[in-house]
Amino acid sequence: xxxxxxxxxxxxxxxxxxxxxxxxxxxxxxxxxxxxxxxxxxxxxxxxxxxxxxxxxxxxxxxxxxxxxxxxxxxxxxxxxxxxxxxxxxxxxxxxxxxxxxxxxxxxxxxxxxxxxxxxxxxxxxxxxxxxxxxxxxxxxxxxxxxxxxxxxxxxxxxxxxxxxxxxxxxxxxxxxxxxxxxxxxxxxxxxxxxxxxxxxxxxxxxxxxxxxxxxxxxxxxxxxxxxxxxxxxxxxxxxxxxxxxxxxxxxxxxxxxxxxxxxxxxxxxxxxxxxxxxxxxxxxxxxxxxxxxxxxxxxxxxxxxxxxxxxxxxxxxxxxxxxxxxxxxxxxxxxxxxxxxxxxxxxxxxxxxxxxxxxxxxxxxxxxxxxxxxxxxxxxxxxxxxxxxxxxxxxxxxxxxxxxxxxxxxxxxxxxxxxxxxxxxxxxxxxxxxxxxxxxxxxxxxxxxxxxxxxxxxxxxxxxxxxxxxxxxxxxxxxxxxxxxxxxxxxxxxxxxxxxxxxxxxxxxxxxxxxxxxxxxxxxxxxxxxxxxxxxxxxxxxxxxxxxxxxxxxxxxxxxxxxxxxxxxxxxxxxxxxxxxxxxxxxxxxxxxxxxxxxxxxxxxxxxxxxxxxxxxxxxxxxxxxxxxxxxxxxxxxxxxxxxxxxxxxxxxxxxxxxxx
Amino acid sequence: xxxxxxxxxxxxxxxxxxxxxxxxxxxxxxxxxxxxxxxxxxxxxxxxxxxxxxxxxxxxxxxxxxxxxxxxxxxxxxxxxxxxxxxxxxxxxxxxxxxxxxxxxxxxxxxxxxxxxxxxxxxxxxxxxxxxxxxxxxxxxxxxxxxxxxxxxxxxxxxxxxxxxxxxxxxxxxxxxxxxxxxxxxxxxxxxxxxxxxxxxxxxxxxxxxxxxxxxxxxxxxxxxxxxxxxxxxxxxxxxxxxxxxxxxxxxxxxxxxxxxxxxxxxxxxxxxxxxxxxxxxxxxxxxxxxxxxxxxxxxxxxxxxxxx
Numbered sequence: 001x002x003x004x005x006x007x008x009x010x011x012x013x014x015x016x017x018x019x020x021x022x023x024x025x026x027x028x029x030x031x032x033x034x035x036x037x038x039x040x041x042x043x044x045x046x047x048x049x050x051x052x053x054x055x056x057x058x059x060x061x062x063x064x065x066x067x068x069x070x071x072x073x074x075x076x077x078x079x080x081x082x083x084x085x086x087x088x089x090x091x092x093x094x095x096x097x098x099x100x101x102x103x104x105x106x107x108x109x110x111x112x113x114x115x116x117x118x119x120x121x122x123x124x125x126x127x128x129x130x131x132x133x134x135x136x137x138x139x140x141x142x143x144x145x146x147x148x149x150x151x152x153x154x155x156x157x158x159x160x161x162x163x164x165x166x167x168x169x170x171x172x173x174x175x176x177x178x179x180x181x182x183x184x185x186x187x188x189x190x191x192x193x194x195x196x197x198x199x200x201x202x203x204x205x206x207x208x209x210x211x212x213x214x215x216x217x218x219x220x221x222x223x224x225x226x227x228x229x230x231x232x233x234x235x236x237x238x239x240x241x242x243x244x245x246x247x248x249x250x251x252x253x254x255x256x257x258x259x260x261x262x263x264x265x266x267x268x269x270x271x272x273x274x275x276x277x278x279x280x281x282x283x284x285x286x287x288x289x290x291x292x293x294x295x296x297x298x299x300x301x302x303x304x305x306x307x308x309x310x311x312x313x314x315x316x317x318x319x320x321x322x323x324x325x326x327x328x329x330x331x332x333x334x335x336x337x338x339x340x341x342x343x344x345x346x347x348x349x350x351x352x353x354x355x356x357x358x359x360x361x362x363x364x365x366x367x368x369x370x371x372x373x374x375x376x377x378x379x380x381x382x383x384x385x386x387x388x389x390x391x392x393x394x395x396x397x398x399x400x401x402x403x404x405x406x407x408x409x410x411x412x413x414x415x416x417x418x419x420x421x422x423x424x425x426x427x428x429x430x431x432x433x434x435x436x437x438x439x440x441x442x443x444x445x446x447x448x449x450x451x452x453x454x455x456x457x458x459x460x461x462x463x464x465x466x467x468x469x470x471x472x473x474x475x476x477x478x479x480x481x482x483x484x485x486x487x488x489x490x491x492x493x494x495x496x497x498x499x500x501x502x503x504x505x506x507x508x509x510x511x512x513x514x515x516x517x518x519x520x521x522x523x524x525x526x527x528x529x530x531x532x533x534x535x536x537x538x539x540x541x542x543x544x545x546x547x548x549x550x551x552x553x554x555x556x557x558x559x560x561x562x563x564x565x566x567x568x569x570x571x572x573x574x575x576x577x578x579x580x581x582x583x584x585x586x587x588x589x590x591x592x593x594x595x596x597x598x599x600x601x602x603x604x605x606x607x608x609x610x611x612x613x614x615x616x617x618x619x620x621x622x623x624x625x626x627x628x629x630x631x632x633x634x635x636x637x638x639x640x641x642x643x644x645x646x647x648x649x650x651x652x653x654x655x656x657x658x659x660x661x662x
Numbered sequence: 663x664x665x666x667x668x669x670x671x672x673x674x675x676x677x678x679x680x681x682x683x684x685x686x687x688x689x690x691x692x693x694x695x696x697x698x699x700x701x702x703x704x705x706x707x708x709x710x711x712x713x714x715x716x717x718x719x720x721x722x723x724x725x726x727x728x729x730x731x732x733x734x735x736x737x738x739x740x741x742x743x744x745x746x747x748x749x750x751x752x753x754x755x756x757x758x759x760x761x762x763x764x765x766x767x768x769x770x771x772x773x774x775x776x777x778x779x780x781x782x783x784x785x786x787x788x789x790x791x792x793x794x795x796x797x798x799x800x801x802x803x804x805x806x807x808x809x810x811x812x813x814x815x816x817x818x819x820x821x822x823x824x825x826x827x828x829x830x831x832x833x834x835x836x837x838x839x840x841x842x843x844x845x846x847x848x849x850x851x852x853x854x855x856x857x858x859x860x861x862x863x864x865x866x867x868x869x870x871x872x873x874x875x876x877x878x879x880x881x882x883x884x885x886x887x888x889x890x891x892x893x894x895x896x897x898x899x900x901x902x903x904x905x906x907x908x909x910x911x912x913x914x915x916x917x918x919x920x921x922x923x924x925x926x927x928x929x930x931x932x933x934x935x936x937x938x939x940x941x942x943x944x945x946x947x948x949x950x951x952x953x954x955x956x957x958x959x960x961x962x963x964x965x966x967x968x969x970x971x
Contacts, residue, residue: 375722395767409756416811434803438796449777524754536734546880550714557718557779558875571785579793
């Protein structure tokens with residue numbers, strides 16, 4: 001535990017030093033990255049120990065805050081989330097050294113690194129805090145640090161707006177969490193998580209209310225539809241290595257909190273499973289559909305985070321159904337798949353955001369339709385992005401397939417064993433995951449194909465350049481990780497044992513038996529994946545020997561005999577996605593503006609499509625406008641006179657004092 | 663045991679190109695022609711494998727890797743698919759997920775290779791391919807879960823064993839609905855009429871054919887062979903449900919191999935008696951397949967409640 005705490009101290013000191021030494025033109029980014037890497041290594045050691053050993057480390061010390069106690073604990077569940085957090089923090093920091101270099105002449109990079117270190121501290125603290133007050137402080141630290149990182153380019157209007165939406169969304173979420181924690185505290189008379197674990201809530205009604213509060217509070221951080229509005233705004237606005245960190249691991253703290261809440265709330269009734277599955281299908285399907293309709297690469301990836309959070313929710317839903325019906329196989333497969341997907345998503349989404357950053361860095365644009373043919377100019381970025389694309393589509397032999405396999409298998413297993421009320425939601429899981437998988441393939445063939453393949457679509461590509469090693473290495477490491485988890489799946493899943501024992505509350509040997517079945521099956525999956533690689537190698541050799549010594553020519557792409565095709569004649573991202581976006585138009589609300597070709601000799605024609613976020617446009621905007629109208633009636637209270645504000649505070653204090661002494 | 667589990671893979675490897683010959687002969691019969699030789703695809707493959715290749719200047723290594731990876735994926739998938747009573751070479755619980763995943767990978771490779779040419783025709787084909795397959799995927803999975811529930815098994819190699827004549831008497835409607843759904847998935851996944859017309863000669867209307875326009879030589883041989891294998895595997899999936907289990911290995915072999923060829927004949931008949939659907943109607947067909955499969959599942963649920971045997 002001391003190692004983890006000192007890692008946080010290292011981060012804090014590093015952050016402060018970065019704040020002090022960095023000036024405009026004086027860039028010590030390498031020092032910041034070095035700090036984060038050192039801290040990550042220090043933090044990973046206890047996390048691995050806990051995960052392998054299945055024990056718990058704790059540290060308590062008094063804290064002067066009312067009801068608060070500096071109580072941190074590292075148990076297998078925290079350790080499972082901690083590992084990807086630290087890994088991705090370190091890799092993104094290394095990437096950031098090069099990525100931020102273009103700003104070094106314009107501004108001091110100190111605050112960015114300071115906030116980055118604070119964000120990492122905040123995430124680590126959220127994962128280990130065992131006191132509600134400490135948890136909320138850490139939660140706020142995480143939210144504020146990431147807010148300042150999102151608004152890094154605050155001179156842009158769009159970035160300020162994105163930051164504002166993020167700020168409001170995260171604090172509304174926190175408000176629900178506050179209610180959640182206060183209700184629990186009132187029920188148990190303590191702010192201590194361990195007390196909550198031991199005194200589970202037995203009133204069904206109260207447990208239901210707490211469940212809903214947790215879903216809204218943690219779900220708004222995780223990005224459940226329709227609480228996801230901040231993701232497609234904040235992720236594109238933030239610097240890419242921060243987007244990778246936020247999308248890869250920060251939103252997972254929401255999932256972590258939700259799982260923690262399940263442990264407090266005891267045996268779940270059936271409707272919780274139904275609810276999570278409904279949320280999962282909605283977030284998954286709508287997330288990937290909105291992603292398909294986007295033209296901005298980072299916005300597309302942000303919507304994909306919503307989709308993947310949906311997949312995780314489906315896994316949790318399967319697990320909850322298993323807990324309700326007392327089916328250990330469903331618990332192990334559902335929760336196991338969800339937890340593995342947390343790690344997998346951190347790897348491939350981190351990788352994809354870093355890849356998007358490299359594209360943005362190299363070409364200066366995020367517009368997919370302005371790109372094309374980048375593979376020839378940025379071969380490393382393209383290859384690693386392809387890894388991420390295959391992994392996120394849930395295809396073998398990479399890691400995304402393994403976690404989706406577990407969730408799918410759990411749903412199938414439940415689907416053949418259980419009766420109606422459980423089997424029908426599981427059918428929804430199966431159909432939903434299948435549709436999500438198919439649409440994800442559509443989305444990522446689009447993203448990869450239009451950006452990296454074909455011919456350049458605009459001038460942006462002409463001066464594109466490959467990234468340096470500081471940006472390339474983290475991407476290579478993450479791509480390697482995607483492959484490694486795919487091929488070492490049984491080993492990784494075995495590491496889930498202590499986590500599953502902790503959160504399911506079922507007997508150790510039952511978990512062990514079910515986990516053994518799972519790993520045996522995954523061994524077959526890995527055999528299949530290895531066979532695939534071997535067969536591929538054999539076919540490559542066969543093809544080479546067949547073509548050796550024969551005439552291999554080059555020519556123009558076949559265009560029905562037309563020999564002078566131009567890049568403008570290529571299919572674009574919008575046209576690629578058009579059949580799907582048209583089919584789902586009632587759900588997407590895509591707007592089209594067409595200037596049709598006119599006359600016998602038409603000269604100009606134009607088509608512009610745009611898919612704004614439907615919940616943002618139809619739900620939140622009217623809601624906030626109405627709230628704004630209504631609240632403006634009390635605006636006279638706000639007049640900017642500091643003396644009167646002090647008076648307000650004094651009056652409040654006096655009233656509270658009187659009320660207390662009454 | 664091991665020796666007979668090689669049989670499905672070997673038969674698929676050797677006989678799959680024959681299916682296209684059977685389909686073409688059936689269509690020729692309906693059109694009153696003599697048609698191509700049954701072994702035409704074998705000749706084509708042999709010819710292509712001895713040729714050189716021409717590549718577009720736009721393409722990269724992705725274009726060259728596409729056919730190789732696609733063929734590798736479908737070859738491994740072939741090792742997972744049993745044939746009638748013969749278990750697959752690799753069998754484990756939920757192996758059909760790996761099967762579907764590998765076919766998904768094959769599709770990913772084909773689509774990405776098509777986009778690598780920068781041709782708008784191939785972009786069009788790629789776009790339609792991912793569109794239709796995304797809608798076919800739920801139908802396939804719901805059909806599979808219904809089948810698994812009917813048999814009480816989770817591996818392709820054990821699902822078909824328990825499906826006996828008694829099952830057909832007991833819950834025939836369920837199995838019939840599943841077969842219809844799987845047949846529609848087969849037609850869509852293998853680019854057959856009414857979803858796609860493999861014989862069309864207009865690039866604008868093609869789906870699968872247009873994606874592979876620029877491939878030549880051994881690469882194209884790989885693609886054709888993969889397509890044959892894929893059709894064989896889907897046919898085997900349907901045949902497994904229908905073909906009865908006998909006591910004789912040779913009779914089993916004859917029945918299941920014959921069954922696959924019969925599926926090819928049925929595909930040929932469908933292609934002869936109906937036109938291809940307009941592209942905007944295809945989604946309705948595919949969603950319809952999903953709905954049929956879901957109905958089969960719900961029917962299965964209610965049947966099990968009434969007679970919990």
